[in-house]
Amino acid sequence: MNLFDVYPINEITIVKAKGSYVWDDKGEQYLDLYGGHAVISIGHTHPHWVKRIEEQLEKIAFYSNSIRIPLQQQLAEKLGKLSGKTDYQLFLCNSGAEANENALKLASFHTGRKKVIAFSKSFHGRTSLAVAVTDNKNYVAPVNETDNVIFLPFNDADALESCFKKEGKEISAVIIEGIQGVGGINVADDSFMRKIRSLCDEYGAVYIADSVQCGYGRTGKFFSHDFAGVNADIYSMAKGMGNGFPVAGIIVAPHIKPKHFQLGTTFGGNHLACAAALAVLEIIEEEKLMGNAVMVGKYLRDELESIPELENVRGRGLMIGFDVPAELKDLKKNLLWNQKIFTGEAKPNVIRLLPSLALKKRDAEQFIESLKEEIKNLVSTTTPVS
Numbered sequence: 274m275n276l277f278d279v280y281p282i283n284e285i286t287i288v289k290a291k292g293s294y295v296w297d298d299k300g301e302q303y304l305d306l307y308g309g310h311a312v313i314s315i316g317h318t319h320p321h322w323v324k325r326i327e328e329q330l331e332k333i334a335f336y337s338n339s340i341r342i343p344l345q346q347q348l349a350e351k352l353g354k355l356s357g358k359t360d361y362q363l364f365l366c367n368s369g370a371e372a373n374e375n376a377l378k379l380a381s382f383h384t385g386r387k388k389v390i391a392f393s394k395s396f397h398g399r400t401s402l403a404v405a406v407t408d409n410k411n412y413v414a415p416v417n418e419t420d421n422v423i424f425l426p427f428n429d430a431d432a433l434e435s436c437f438k439k440e441g442k443e444i445s446a447v448i449i450e451g452i453q454g455v456g457g458i459n460v461a462d463d464s465f466m467r468k469i470r471s472l473c474d475e476y477g478a479v480y481i482a483d484s485v486q487c488g489y490g491r492t493g494k495f496f497s498h499d500f501a502g503v504n505a506d507i508y509s510m511a512k513g514m515g516n517g518f519p520v521a522g523i524i525v526a527p528h529i530k531p532k533h534f535q536l537g538t539t540f541g542g543n544h545l546a547c548a549a550a551l552a553v554l555e556i557i558e559e560e561k562l563m564g565n566a567v568m569v570g571k572y573l574r575d576e577l578e579s580i581p582e583l584e585n586v587r588g589r590g591l592m593i594g595f596d597v598p599a600e601l602k603d604l605k606k607n608l609l610w611n612q613k614i615f616t617g618e619a620k621p622n623v624i625r626l627l628p629s630l631a632l633k634k635r636d637a638e639q640f641i642e643s644l645k646e647e648i649k650n651l652v653s654t655t656t657p658v659s
């Protein structure tokens with residue numbers, strides 16, 4: 274049997290990982306500024322995370338949600354403490370798409386309405402509702418097409434207001450990433466998020482903060498939506514939550530009440546996933562990783578902004594993007610093959626940095642040095658000799 278070929282892959286086989294580094298099967302070391310797509314939050318194979326999972330594995334890995342699992346309550350308490358949303362309610366599932374799927378479904382149950390507002394360049398996942406609110410036709414199968422989703426321009430408060438004026442009574446939810454990831458690191462304006470809050474309040478709609486990529490401390494605040502100083506009704510989370518162990522969830526504001534059987538999952542919230550997620554939160558707190566994300570993120574932003582060839586450096590904390598001009602189109606590839614540094618990308622010309630929140634300053638310095646070297650090489654090969 275062959276694999277179903279849906280991923281364009283780099284011909285590299287990673288066999289070992291530690292902190293911000295990974296090693297291939299030939300022993301070559303790579304600096305990981307991609308974090309396996311923003312997943313590695315506390316660093317690869319963190320000893321506390323490994324120990325917590327190993328110890329849990331020896332006890333029990335899984336039992337269904339038909340019994341009490343105290344680890345889930347411990348996780349909810351820790352998550353409440355670190356995020357500051359102590360009165361929210363946690364529902365656990367397995368992936369970012371599933372989290373958004375549940376958030377959108379819950380909003381519809383709660384309001385009894387069908388329509389959802391989403392924004393240009395959004396990415397919310399590949400399952401039916403999640404992909405329906407994703408602004409990329411390539412991912413939307415005919416069966417996912419629906420008239421229930423209204424796409425509006427990102428950060429356009431006037432468009433949002435007139436949409437609510439026209440259809441406000443039918444709007445179930447507004448879903449927005451605090452910083453668009455797949456869309457190319459586009460930061461939602463604080464004033465725009467506040468506008469979403471006030472319009473949702475006025476018209477009785479649910480504000481869903483997709484924090485799958487931009488959340489879990491990556492920006493220096495637990496949820497990047499927090500920069501706006503207002504709360505969302507539902508936050509979805511996944512990637513950094515398990516540091517690579519598949520675990521996801523939504524947290525739900527207290528005014529949205531649960532009903533038995535409305536939401537559910539077989540694997541979500543299993544013992545092993547909770548142990549992994551608890552280990553992540555313990556390390557984020559103990560090693561003050563949100564502070565580190567701010568400090569190393571600022572260093573990277575300042576350095577990147579001082580490189581004249583790079584355009585529009587943007588982001589928050591350790592979620593950073595910049596545009597690469599046409600003559601540097603091979604930059605990401607060259608960083609990987611010449612400098613052994615993984616970075617992320619967003620089409621057509623954005624490089625994304627999504628490293629572990631524990632990235633050390635000296636690793637960031639090494640990246641900047643390597644980046645400058647590769648830019649110099651590319652500029653010298655594309656500049657005609659006069």
Ligand SMILES: Cc1ncc(COP(=O)(O)O)c(C=O)c1O
Pocket residue numbers: 368369370371373396397398399450454455483484485486487511512
């Ligand atoms: C903002 C956002 N939401 C949702 C998802 C979907 O998450 P998953 O791939 O775990 O289903 C992603 C994945 O990249 C994402 O970036």
